[in-house]
Each structure stands twice: as structure tokens, then as C-alpha cells.
Amino acid sequence: xxxxxxxxxxxxxxxxxxxxxxxxxxxxxxxxxxxxxxxxxxxxxxxxxxxxxxxxxxxxxxxxxxxxxxxxxxxxxxxxxxxxxxxxxxxxxxxxxxxxxxxxxxxxxxxxxxxxxxxxxxxxxxxxxxxxxxxxxxxxxxxxxxxxxxxxxxxxxxxxxxxxxxxxxxxxxxxxxxxxxxxxxxxxxxxxxxxxxxxxxxxxxxxxxxxxxxxxxxxxxxxxxxxxxxxxxxxxxxxxxxxxxxxxxxxxxxxxxxxxxxxxxxxxxxxxxxxxxxxxxxxxxxxxxxxxxxxxxxxxxxxxxxxxxxxxxxxxxxxxxxxxxxxxxxxxxxxxxxxxxxxxxxxxxxxxx
Amino acid sequence: xxxxxxxxxxxxxxxxxxxxxxxxxxxxxxxxxxxxxxxxxxxxxxxxxxxxxxxxxxxxxxxxxxxxxxxxxxxxxxxxxxxxxxxxxxxxxxxxxxxxxxxxxxxxxxxxxxxxxxxxxxxxxxxxxxxxxxxxxxxxxxxxxxxxxxxxxxxxxxxxxxxxxxxxxxxxxxxxxxxxxxxxxxxxxxxxxxxxxxxxxxxxxxxxxxxxxxxxxxxxxxxxxxxxxxxxxxxxxxxxxxxxxxxxxxxxxxxxxxxxxxxxxxxxxxxxxxxxxxxxxxxxxxxxxxxxxxxxxxxxxxxxxxxxxxxxxxxxxxxxxxxxxxxxxxxxxxxxxxxxxxxxxxxxxxxxx
Numbered sequence: 001x002x003x004x005x006x007x008x009x010x011x012x013x014x015x016x017x018x019x020x021x022x023x024x025x026x027x028x029x030x031x032x033x034x035x036x037x038x039x040x041x042x043x044x045x046x047x048x049x050x051x052x053x054x055x056x057x058x059x060x061x062x063x064x065x066x067x068x069x070x071x072x073x074x075x076x077x078x079x080x081x082x083x084x085x086x087x088x089x090x091x092x093x094x095x096x097x098x099x100x101x102x103x104x105x106x107x108x109x110x111x112x113x114x115x116x117x118x119x120x121x122x123x124x125x126x127x128x129x130x131x132x133x134x135x136x137x138x139x140x141x142x143x144x145x146x147x148x149x150x151x152x153x154x155x156x157x158x159x160x161x162x163x164x165x166x167x168x169x170x171x172x173x174x175x176x177x178x179x180x181x182x183x184x185x186x187x188x189x190x191x192x193x194x195x196x197x198x199x200x201x202x203x204x205x206x207x208x209x210x211x212x213x214x215x216x217x218x219x220x221x222x223x224x225x226x227x228x229x230x231x232x233x234x235x236x237x238x239x240x241x242x243x244x245x246x247x248x249x250x251x252x253x254x255x256x257x258x259x260x261x262x263x264x265x266x267x268x269x270x271x272x273x274x275x276x277x278x279x280x281x282x283x284x285x286x287x288x289x290x291x292x293x294x295x296x297x298x299x300x301x302x303x304x305x306x307x308x309x310x311x312x313x314x315x316x317x318x319x320x321x322x323x324x325x326x327x328x329x330x331x332x333x334x335x336x337x338x339x340x341x342x343x344x345x346x347x348x349x350x351x352x353x
Numbered sequence: 354x355x356x357x358x359x360x361x362x363x364x365x366x367x368x369x370x371x372x373x374x375x376x377x378x379x380x381x382x383x384x385x386x387x388x389x390x391x392x393x394x395x396x397x398x399x400x401x402x403x404x405x406x407x408x409x410x411x412x413x414x415x416x417x418x419x420x421x422x423x424x425x426x427x428x429x430x431x432x433x434x435x436x437x438x439x440x441x442x443x444x445x446x447x448x449x450x451x452x453x454x455x456x457x458x459x460x461x462x463x464x465x466x467x468x469x470x471x472x473x474x475x476x477x478x479x480x481x482x483x484x485x486x487x488x489x490x491x492x493x494x495x496x497x498x499x500x501x502x503x504x505x506x507x508x509x510x511x512x513x514x515x516x517x518x519x520x521x522x523x524x525x526x527x528x529x530x531x532x533x534x535x536x537x538x539x540x541x542x543x544x545x546x547x548x549x550x551x552x553x554x555x556x557x558x559x560x561x562x563x564x565x566x567x568x569x570x571x572x573x574x575x576x577x578x579x580x581x582x583x584x585x586x587x588x589x590x591x592x593x594x595x596x597x598x599x600x601x602x603x604x605x606x607x608x609x610x611x612x613x614x615x616x617x618x619x620x621x622x623x624x625x626x627x628x629x630x631x632x633x634x635x636x637x638x639x640x641x642x643x644x645x646x647x648x649x650x651x652x653x654x655x656x657x658x659x660x661x662x663x664x665x666x667x668x669x670x671x672x673x674x675x676x677x678x679x680x681x682x683x684x685x686x687x688x689x690x691x692x693x694x695x696x697x698x699x700x701x702x703x704x705x706x
Binding site for chain 1: 376377541543544545546547549552553556557560566567568569570571572573574575576577579603604605606607608610611613614648649651652654655656657658660661662663664665666669670
């Protein structure tokens with residue numbers, strides 16, 4: 001069903017679909033340097049926490065290939081420089097940092113290799129990060145599917161589909177898995193202002209998957225919970241703090257408050273690479289503030305008066321107490337999260353590596 | 354400060370500013386028949402509960418002037434026909450029905466007059482409805498101002514300014530009164546999807562008034578309540594049921610839930626003509642569902658895939674339990690509303706007329 005892809009490594013070129021143009025145009029663009037990849041992340045050619053993690057990995061691979069380094073030391077220095085540039089592209093999603101640290105860590109373990117081998121190791125690791133993401137998302141879909149009743153009516157915020165990842169999707173992956181397992185599901189798609197990722201991207205992906213859905217404005221979610229039977233809310237996440245507070249697309253918090261008020265289960269969905277146990281709680285997570293034009297203009301059209309001010313936080317923090325569970329590839333963490341999130345990583349030994 | 358007006362009767366022509374074109378263009382249009390006025394209400398050239406009440410009154414005046422009736426009976430029949438057309442223009446705001454019933458009631462009290470006098474009575478009543486609205490709004494501003502602390506940070510939804518009324522405004526009238534009384538106030542302006550009345554109209558009006566403000570997406574209100582000091586939320590209303598449930602622009606309910614969660618006082622503001630004591634509770638209020646294009650397109654630009662479905666309720670119901678108080682020209686009603694709303698009308702004798 002998916003005749004499109006988010007990002008691919010093509011023999012030294014990183015190709016991405018330009019998500020700013022969807023659903024009107026399906027255009028793929030090629031990137032040849034880590035600076036170009038950083039710019040693509042910053043300008044949101046590619047977005048979604050897992051997807052920008054993979055993009056950052058490929059950015060490192062481009063640096064490894066393009067570097068003029070004559071020694072391992074010079075190469076390590078170049079890679080650190082590339083990591084700094086890529087990390088600065090967007091501050092909130094931790095997957096970006098996670099991917100960069102994973103590559104740096106593999107490099108540090110292989111400083112004894114010769115230069116061509118080290119370059120290959122960087123490229124291979126970047127490809128692994130991307131390949132794993134698809135498998136991890138499919139696992140997330142299976143894990144989350146148990147929570148979706150047949151006939152479910154789901155509210156979803158932003159885009160968390162194949163486009164937000166390397167493939168399959170996180171919260172939308174759960175919906176996809178439920179649909180593919182034969183359940184009847186219907187999705188209310190928050191349009192997700194200001195950038196309309198729900199209206200533009202999620203609706204486009206759900207059409208391709210054949211999942212029935214209806215687009216609503218973000219402000220209608222409470223009205224829909226009050227007047228219709230809603231079974232659950234599923235959203236993605238850009239960073240999960242150790243206590244279970246979650247950073248995600250602006251508007252997630254309002255949806256969580258409305259779900260709480262209506263006793264509708266509210267789940268955050270993401271790979272464990274979104275977990276940041278070094279962040280104690282949500283208010284430690286940097287919230288990216290983006291350009292006023294995202295709110296003030298739609299396409300070419302200016303919708304507010306010229307002198308009017310705009311405040312445009314790209315993310316918000318949903319406190320752990322509003323989250324029914326956090327769905328990961330390693331299971332569903334439930335409150336108290338300080339314990340359950342740590343357990344999810346420990347059981348599989350990551351803490352002891 | 355207000356070098357613009359919403360609606361005026363100019364010697365047999367109804368002139369309105371075309372609110373669909375603001376803030377880019379300030380264009381006034383002339384309407385010569387009640388059908389044209391009904392169409393202007395339906396297509397939202399004019400919007401806002403008090404404003405469409407006044408427009409309906411002037412629509413009746415146009416019918417009275419243009420009617421070919423040769424007798425009082427024929428004129429009454431024509432006026433009833435015009436009322437039916439005007440009432441059908443929009444279903445949720447009760448002010449429209451209120452204005453029509455007020456004119457019909459005055460006509461019924463004056464069936465003994467001759468035809469030219471009856472026509473004059475209709476026109477005069479329509480003008481009274483419009484003139485009274487401005488005075489009533491100024492009273493609302495005074496009443497509500499006591500609730501606004503100096504230095505207040507206020508969240509406001511949709512547009513409730515002079516443009517939503519004949520002049521001065523309701524919730525925005527309270528803000529205007531606070532500003533004009535020398536208080537420092539700052540307004541977070543919900544952009545109010547889908548029609549962006551906040552971004553387009555409220556921001557334009559606050560700039561003219563010199564009131565500091567910042568436009569936000571609707572989904573950011575909770576984040577702002579969590580991270581900044583917000584003193585109160587002020588919104589308008591399209592119909593108030595006897596129990597205090599309030600119909601207002603879609604997104605109001607989400608804002609009320611978020612305010613409740615953060616213990617931020619939440620006030621509905623409107624003239625007593627918005628009170629509908631014949632409606633027991635909110636779920637009896639008809640919720641207008643508008644065209645999918647309001648969500649699917651912005652200006653000429655289609656933002657969702659062609660086959661995607663949209664659900665576009667124009668209003669929602671905020672239950673009385675989430676409303677701190679209802680600010681009217683006759684005082685602030687507080688819970689329990691069944692008692693306080695009835696008292697507000699009774700004290701001034703309307704119940705006993």
C-alpha cells in the first residue's frame with residue numbers, strides 16, 4: 001500500500017520526499033552534504049522524531065563519505081563537527097541526538113580500524129538505524145494493537161505515520177496494524193495547526209492505507225468526545241522524560257486534558273529511542289519556538305494583520321498524570337512511569353551495556 | 354478609535370463591512386432586500402450573535418419598505434415570510450430569532466395603525482435594536498471590567514468585538530473597557546479555526562484599539578496556561594440555555610476544559626438577548642454544521658487530499674459547570690445558573706411584561 005517513502009540512502013545521496021508539498025505534490029529531493037540534511041530537517045522537508053533521527057544518521061554518513069580527513073583523528077573531528085551542525089537543526093526531539101550519539105559511540109568503539117573501514121562502519125550504522133526503525137515501528141504496532149477494540153473510534157494528533165518515521169509509523173502504525181488485522185477502525189484526524197500535518201499528511205497516509213477517517217479542526221476534539229463515542233486517543237512523542245512527561249506537537253496537551261476530562265484513554269506512542277532518562281521531567285525539555293509566519297501565513301496568503309504579534313511554540317509538554325500508557329516496541333509502560341520506563345530499558349539490558 | 358462599522362441602515366439600504374475580506378481589505382457592501390441580508394448572514398459577510406440579530410432586524414425593515422402589501426394583513430404575512438427566510442440563515446445564535454420575534458411582537462401591538470405608520474414602526478424598531486446593542490455592549494464592558502485585574506493576561510476565543518456586534522463588542526468590549534479605564538492588559542488571541550476570526554478580526558480590532566496582544570493557534574492555549582500566568586478567559590456566546598450551558602464558536606469547549614484544569618476563571622460574555630430560557634440545557638441547541646471547504650481550503654488553497662472527509666461543526670456546547678460566570682449588561686450570573694439567569698431577567702421585569 002505504501003508507494004512512497006520518507007527517506008533513503010542511495011549510494012552516497014540522501015533522498016527524501018518533500019513533506020512541505022504534500023498532499024498536492026509528491027516530489028523527492030536529493031541531499032549531498034550533512035549541511036543540506038541539517039537544513040532539510042530545520043525547514044521540515046522531513047519531520048517526525050524517528051524520521052529526523054534517521055536523517056541525522058545519514059547526515060553523518062554523508063560527512064564520513066565526503067570528508068577530506070587523512071587520519072582517524074581528523075575523521076573523528078569532522079564527524080563531531082557534523083554532529084554539532086545536525087543536532088542544532090531542531091532541539092526538541094531526542095531521537096536526533098540519540099542517532100548522533102549512537103554513531104559517535106560506534107566510531108569510538110572502532111578507532112582501531114583503518115579509514116575506509118571506519119567510513120563503511122558509519123554508513124552501515126546509519127543504514128541500521130533506518131532499517132531498525134521500520135522493524136521497531138512494526139513491533140510498536142503489534143504491541144499497541146491489543147488496546148484497540150474492533151469498531152474503535154480514535155482521535156489522532158499531528159502525523160505519526162510512515163512519513164514521521166522511516167516506515168510504518170508509531171501511533172499511526174498502531175492504527176495501521178489494527179486495520180490490517182481486520183478491525184474496523186475510524187480516525188478523527190486533528191488538522192494540527194499551524195503546519196497542518198494532520199490535514200495534509202495523516203489524511204494522505206490514511207487514504208493510501210484505506211483507513212476510514214475524518215478531518216477536524218483541533219478545537220473540535222472536546223466536542224467530539226462529548227457527543228460521540230471515542231475509544232482512545234493516540235499520539236506520537238518527541239521526547240519522553242524519566243517521569244513520563246512527554247513532549248509532542250503543540251495541541252497534544254489540550255487533547256490530553258480533554259481526554260482526561262471525558263475519561264477517554266490517552267496513549268503516547270514511540271520507540272524507546274524517544275526515551276530520555278537523563279531528562280528528569282518535562283519542563284527540562286527545550287521547546288522549539290518556530291517562525292511567526294507558520295501561524296501568520298498559509299501558503300502565500302497572510303491571514304493576520306501585518307503588525308500583529310505571534311507566539312508559535314512547536315511543542316508542548318503533557319504531564320505524565322494525563323497519560324494512560326506509553327506504547328513502545330518493548331511493551332506498554334504504565335504509571336508510575338519512573339519505574340515502568342526504567343524497567344522497559346533494563347529488562348532488555350540497555351542499562352547494563 | 355473605531356473608524357469602521359459593522360452594519361448601518363442608510364435610508365432603505367443596509368450597508369455592511371464584508372468580514373470575509375478582513376484584514377486584507379475593508380470593503381462595504383449594500384443590501385437591498387431581506388433575501389440579500391439572509392444570504393449575507395449565511396455566507397458570513399456579517400457574523401457574531403448580536404450583529405446577525407441586528408442584521409435580521411434590518412432585513413425585516415427592508416421587507417417592510419419593499420413590500421407591495423395593500424393591507425395590514427398582507428404586510429403581516431410578508432413580514433412573517435421574511436422572518437422565516439432570515440431565521441433559516443443560521444440556526445445556532447438565538448439573537449437572530451430574538452430580533453425577529455421582537456419586531457413581530459411590536460407589529461402585533463400596532464395592527465391598528467395605518468400601513469405607512471406600521472412600516473415606519475418596523476424600521477424604527479430595527480434601528481432601536483441596533484442602537485440598543487451598542488449601549489448594551491458598553492454596559493457589559495463596565496460590568497465585566499470589575500473582573501479584570503490591572504496587568505491581566507487574558508485568553509480570548511473567536512471574535513467578539515465591534516465586528517461581532519453593532520458596536521463596542523461583548524467579551525472584547527470587556528477588554529476594551531479595561532484598556533480604556535487605564536489597566537494594562539494583554540490578550541492571547543486564539544486564531545479560531547476554521548474561519549480564523551481570531552487571527553483575522555480580533556487581531557485587527559485590538560490593533561485599532563491599541564491593546565497589546567499575541568496570536569496563538571487554538572491548540573496552544575493549554576501550554577500557555579501551564580507555562581504563563583493567565584488571569585482569565587473571556588469568550589462570547591451564541592445561545593445561553595436556562596441551566597447555563599452555552600453554545601459558542603467551536604473550540605470554546607476545549608478552552609473551557611483547559612481553563613478548568615488550570616483553575617483559570619472562564620467567563621462567557623453576552624447581552625441578555627442571547628439568553629434562551631425556553632431551552633432547558635445545551636444539548637437542545639441546534640449546532641450548525643458548515644461546509645467542509647472551511648476546513649479543507651484556506652482561500653484558494655486546498656490543504657487536504659481531495660477524497661478526505663471533513664466534519665465541521667461551527668459551534669460547541671460548554672456545560673455550565675465549566676463556566677465561572679456569565680457577564681451580561683444586567684450583571685454577572687453565577688452558578689447555580691437556573692436561578693441566577695432567571696433572576697437577571699426577572700429583576701428587570703422582562704418576565705412580567
